[in-house]
Amino acid sequence: MAKLGLTDEDKPNHLTDVVGEKLERATGGLPDRDEPVPGPSPNPATNLIIHDILLRSAGRLSRMAVEKAVLGRQYGQQFAKDAVENRSLVHTLAAYGVTKVATKSVPGALIVGTGLALKVLFDRSQSRRKSRRQGNRTLRRQADPDGKI
Structure with missing residues (x-):
């Protein structure tokens, strides 16, 4: 397992690097093989952008839903909706x-x-x-x- 913190540039030094490396080993039989990033485009950079947008959108929607539910229990649904959606x-x-x-x-x-x-x-x-x-x-x-x- 890679150490977290300051290490050589070749080794993962961020929690997401370590987790990503483990996921790659668990899901991919041959991690060194050149496989395109899955997605609708033959361009892997475009597919990465599409995945990023989808993940951020799903995260934002789920976060807002949880915030509205937490506030809505005490203050009512309309107030919670207004409070969550009107942030500066x-x-x-x-x-x-x-x-x-x-x-x-x-x-x-x-x-x-x-x-x-x-x-x-x-x-x-x-x-x-x-x-x-x-x-x-x-x-x-x-x-x-x-x-x-």
């Missing part, structure tokens, strides 16, 4: 950036995890009523189509 570009890019840092390396995951734990501890240090009120206020602003959040 800044909020979306910030979430994407933090996710990218967290998945790029183990130190990045530790930094992001520590930040999230500190935020939870901060929220718990506030009174429960104040924290809930502040979260509800943020969600209402986010659900408002003309809101600034």
Whole structure:
């Protein structure tokens, strides 16, 4: 098994490299054989782009469905729909950036995890009523189509 972290360029040094290598060995009998990337186009680069778009779309749709379900149980379906779909570009890019840092390396995951734990501890240090009120206020602003959040 390859070590995670800083290694030679020839060896996998990212979790996705290690998992991808294991999947390739498990699913492909001859990993060194030149086989095109499966897809509708004879161009493997085009097929890779198509796969990327499909995977990102499926991930986004499933993420939004889960977020709507979680919020919908407490706030109602229409409010949840508005809150999830009316996010600002800044909020979306910030979430994407933090996710990218967290998945790029183990130190990045530790930094992001520590930040999230500190935020939870901060929220718990506030009174429960104040924290809930502040979260509800943020969600209402986010659900408002003309809101600034």
